Amino acid sequence: MDLKFSPEDQAFREEVRAFLKEKLPQRLSDKVRKGQHLSKADMEEWHAILHERGWLAPHWPVEHGGTDWSVMQRFIFETEIAMAHAPRVVPFGVSMLGPVLLKYGSEEQKNHWLPRILDGSDWWCQGYSEPGAGSDLASLKTKAVREGDHYIVNGQKTWTTLGQHANMIFCLVRTNSEGKKQEGISFLLIDMNTPGVELRPIKLLDGDYEVNEVFFTDVKVPVENLVGEENKGWTYAKYLLTYERTNIAGVGASMAAFKVLKEAASMQFRNGKPLIEDPRFAARLAQLEIDLENMKTTNLRVLDAAGHGKAPGAESSMLKIRGTEIRQEISDLMRRAAGSYARPFIEASFEEGYNGEPVGPAFAGPVASDYFNYRKLSIFGGSNEVQREIITKSMLGL
Amino acid sequence: MDFSLGTERELLANSLGRYLADKFGSEARLKALASPEGWSREAYDGLVELGAVGAMFTEEAGGYGGSAFDIAVVFGEIGRGLAMGPFLGTLMAGKVLEAAGETAVIEEVVGGEKLLTFAHEPAQGPDGRAAEPVRAEKAGDGYKLTGAKGVVSFADEADLFVVMAGSGTELSTFLVKAGAPGLTVQSYPVVDGGKAGEVVFKDTPAALIGEEAKAAQIVDQAVAAGLVALAWEGYAIMQVLRDKTVEYLRERKQFGIPIGKFQALQHRMGTMALEVEQAHSAAINAAVGLEEGGNAALRAASAAKVTLGKNGSLLAEEAIQMHGGIGMTWEFAVSHYAKRLIMIGHELGDEDYHLQRFIDLGKEEAA
Ligand SMILES: Cc1cc2nc3c(=O)[nH]c(=O)nc-3n(C[C@H](O)[C@H](O)[C@H](O)COP(=O)(O)OP(=O)(O)OC[C@H]3O[C@@H](n4cnc5c(N)ncnc54)[C@H](O)[C@@H]3O)c2cc1C
Numbered sequence: 001m002d003l004k005f006s007p008e009d010q011a012f013r014e015e016v017r018a019f020l021k022e023k024l025p026q027r028l029s030d031k032v033r034k035g036q037h038l039s040k041a042d043m044e045e046w047h048a049i050l051h052e053r054g055w056l057a058p059h060w061p062v063e064h065g066g067t068d069w070s071v072m073q074r075f076i077f078e079t080e081i082a083m084a085h086a087p088r089v090v091p092f093g094v095s096m097l098g099p100v101l102l103k104y105g106s107e108e109q110k111n112h113w114l115p116r117i118l119d120g121s122d123w124w125c126q127g128y129s130e131p132g133a134g135s136d137l138a139s140l141k142t143k144a145v146r147e148g149d150h151y152i153v154n155g156q157k158t159w160t161t162l163g164q165h166a167n168m169i170f171c172l173v174r175t176n177s178e179g180k181k182q183e184g185i186s187f188l189l190i191d192m193n194t195p196g197v198e199l200r201p202i203k204l205l206d207g208d209y210e211v212n213e214v215f216f217t218d219v220k221v222p223v224e225n226l227v228g229e230e231n232k233g234w235t236y237a238k239y240l241l242t243y244e245r246t247n248i249a250g251v252g253a254s255m256a257a258f259k260v261l262k263e264a265a266s267m268q269f270r271n272g273k274p275l276i277e278d279p280r281f282a283a284r285l286a287q288l289e290i291d292l293e294n295m296k297t298t299n300l301r302v303l304d305a306a307g308h309g310k311a312p313g314a315e316s317s318m319l320k321i322r323g324t325e326i327r328q329e330i331s332d333l334m335r336r337a338a339g340s341y342a343r344p345f346i347e348a349s350f351e352e353g354y355n356g357e358p359v360g361p362a363f364a365g366p367v368a369s370d371y372f373n374y375r376k377l378s379i380f381g382g383s384n385e386v387q388r389e390i391i392t393k394s395m396l397g398l
Numbered sequence: 399m400d401f402s403l404g405t406e407r408e409l410l411a412n413s414l415g416r417y418l419a420d421k422f423g424s425e426a427r428l429k430a431l432a433s434p435e436g437w438s439r440e441a442y443d444g445l446v447e448l449g450a451v452g453a454m455f456t457e458e459a460g461g462y463g464g465s466a467f468d469i470a471v472v473f474g475e476i477g478r479g480l481a482m483g484p485f486l487g488t489l490m491a492g493k494v495l496e497a498a499g500e501t502a503v504i505e506e507v508v509g510g511e512k513l514l515t516f517a518h519e520p521a522q523g524p525d526g527r528a529a530e531p532v533r534a535e536k537a538g539d540g541y542k543l544t545g546a547k548g549v550v551s552f553a554d555e556a557d558l559f560v561v562m563a564g565s566g567t568e569l570s571t572f573l574v575k576a577g578a579p580g581l582t583v584q585s586y587p588v589v590d591g592g593k594a595g596e597v598v599f600k601d602t603p604a605a606l607i608g609e610e611a612k613a614a615q616i617v618d619q620a621v622a623a624g625l626v627a628l629a630w631e632g633y634a635i636m637q638v639l640r641d642k643t644v645e646y647l648r649e650r651k652q653f654g655i656p657i658g659k660f661q662a663l664q665h666r667m668g669t670m671a672l673e674v675e676q677a678h679s680a681a682i683n684a685a686v687g688l689e690e691g692g693n694a695a696l697r698a699a700s701a702a703k704v705t706l707g708k709n710g711s712l713l714a715e716e717a718i719q720m721h722g723g724i725g726m727t728w729e730f731a732v733s734h735y736a737k738r739l740i741m742i743g744h745e746l747g748d749e750d751y752h753l754q755r756f757i758d759l760g761k762e763e764a765a
Binding site for chain 1: 519521522523524525526527528548549584586587588589590594596651652653654657660662663711715718719722723725726727728729733734736737740741743744745748750751753754
């Protein structure tokens with residue numbers, strides 16, 4: 001048992017740090033640190049910087065533009081970029097569709113779509129959920145009917161994150177209504193500029209706009225956009241979800257957020273003392289730190305097992321549950337740290353270049369919005385209730 | 399033992415509740431939030447007309463109620479209807495005026511001619527430190543105030559401020575008029591709907607309320623009244639969230655059955671229902687304590703705030719979680735109730751603060 005970084009790992013960390021120091025634009029890290037909104041252009045800028053270095057999709061094989069990093073290196077990379085307040089890599093292409101195409105896509109599909117993910121030609125979004133198919137995803141109804149060398153798609157997707165930036169959507173569609181519902185689902189790639197695709201924004205509780213409804217009316221999709229085999233989409237969908245869950249766990253992001261929380265609690269005064277000296281607050285902070293340290297090791301163990309060829313199953317659900325609980329707890333303590341100053345809601349201050357008169361402690365601006373927005377973490381990617389079901393099912397065999 | 403509120407209070411509750419439901423339902427509230435003003439003065443005026451503010455104060459002081467249970471009724475309806483307005487500030491500021499027999503001011507507020515708020519909390523700078531307490535200096539017949547207060551509810555809209563000056567046991571309270579020289583307000587919306595602002599006084603003329611440096615106990619009781627109000631507002635919101643969640647568990651189907659059939663959710667729903675009842679009892683205890691006054695009022699108020707903080711977070715978070723994605727949306731009322739409930743935790747001290755205060759007050763009582 002040895003959890004220490006090897007000299008190679010240390011050298012790698014230095015390399016990542018040097019890269020971040022040189023290449024991560026201060027403008028972007030400032031926005032991330034302040035919790036300001038990132039524009040599409042901001043996200044594309046950061047993707048391009050990572051891509052130039054060959055680090056946009058480290059978990060892809062080298063021949064497709066990935067790396068041959070060890071599990072430890074990937075972990076180091078993830079934490080270092082989070083700790084430097086780099087923008088999060090948008091997961092839909094790189095971490096969701098990418099792995100599916102690599103495992104189940106045809107050579108043609110890989111050669112066509114993978115480079116376009118890396119160079120930013122395509123922005124992908126995820127068309128899984130429907131109004132009637134959330135936790136019960138397999139009951140989805142959006143229909144694709146084969147007509148010659150096209151599918152005709154009709155139906156509706158919802159909660160489509162960043163669909164407003166996307167030109168492509170990967171969808172689960174129903175291609176067979178008979179038999180087991182899981183066995184009539186296919187995985188289809190749809191160009192959002194095709195006639196019949198319509199996007200409507202959904203405003204979330206924090207006042208922000210990050211999800212959408214997507215409507216399909218007689219949308220023609222070429223058959224070569226079918227991934228794998230018809231009616232086998234459920235297998236691919238589930239494979240993708242294990243990646244999505246591990247990604248949502250966001251251990252690196254939690255480490256960075258925990259650091260910000262500690263700084264805030266040291267700076268904020270409560271009853272004449274730094275908040276970090278308040279015994280009740282300090283106890284909650286300590287508990288969080290303990291959970292996070294445990295989580296880091298759990299995460300490494302899962303990555304290590306995956307590195308030895310063991311597909312993550314229930315473990316990805318565990319990571320998802322505890323990872324999101326930790327992130328939610330951090331956002332909870334952040335808002336508590338702000339006291340009354342969690343309440344001011346100055347939307348303009350979430351945008352770059354805001355230079356209005358500051359209100360309250362410097363960290364307080366986005367804390368309430370973040371807290372409310374992060375309620376989503378225990379809902380999406382398969383709710384935490386559903387994850388618990390997955391874990392116990394895998395053990396009970398009842 | 400009598401847990402009924404009495405017919406008159408029930409009539410008031412009904413009329414406030416009906417008004418809010420008819421005139422200020424979910425859609426009207428969203429419209430008000432999106433308006434340039436960010437709230438609805440009209441809805442506020444309507445509530446004042448129906449007696450929402452008058453009920454907070456005694457007849458001698460210019461109101462027509464004033465007991466803790468009158469406050470309970472008013473704030474219960476404010477919670478149920480998610481009304482926006484300076485109600486909490488008006489209550490606390492008015493209680494300070496009431497104690498000093500300043501009936502003329504209260505009458506103007508009860509009549510709806512003037513908007514009254516309470517400036518009690520020190521402003522905080524970007525470095526997280528609280529500003530110096532507001533300082534009062536004698537100037538001719540009156541006083542001048544210098545200093546800053548933070549997150550003052552409806553600061554920009556208010557016509558009158560009751561301002562707390564000095565510190566510790568040497569507190570004084572002053573009345574300041576909007577537009578007074580040296581008074582500046584930086585106004586902003588708040589997350590839970592409505593407005594607040596940072597208020598700066600620079601040699602601002604002010605009239606002393608009551609006696610100089612003798613306001614500490616009066617302010618304590620006024621804040622206790624505020625805590626009673628929040629306890630009832632919070633309890634009402636919890637009821638709404640409980641009921642909306644029960645309804646959703648019945649009606650939303652996944653895997654071919656209502657999600658309320660899943661035991662994982664049933665047990666949590668049971669816990670939610672239990673915690674709502676506990677919050678109700680805490681609100682009753684706080685109101686009874688306020689009627690008693692003194693240390694009992696403060697201790698029961700802190701107990702209610704601790705309960706409200708813990709149980710309120712639970713209700714807000716569980717309601718959103720059990721609604722899934724829908725619970726996260728702006729258009730759907732659950733999220734707005736949840737936001738107000740969570741933000742109540744950010745008014746008048748959070749549960750950690752009140753837990754400590756409860757301990758300290760207990761020691762005082764024992765000593
Ligand atoms: C901000 C946000 C972004 C999203 N982005 C995307 C996206 O980009 N693409 C996409 O396809 N989807 C996305 N989603 C959708 C997300 O995956 C769904 O919201 C999620 O699967 C839950 O479905 P639902 O909202 O319909 O809730 P429901 O499934 O209706 O669940 C309601 C409640 O019931 C519980 N429940 C359901 N079944 C059970 C059970 N068997 N046992 C116990 N409890 C149960 C749930 O856990 C939840 O608490 C997003 C959602 C949000 C909120």
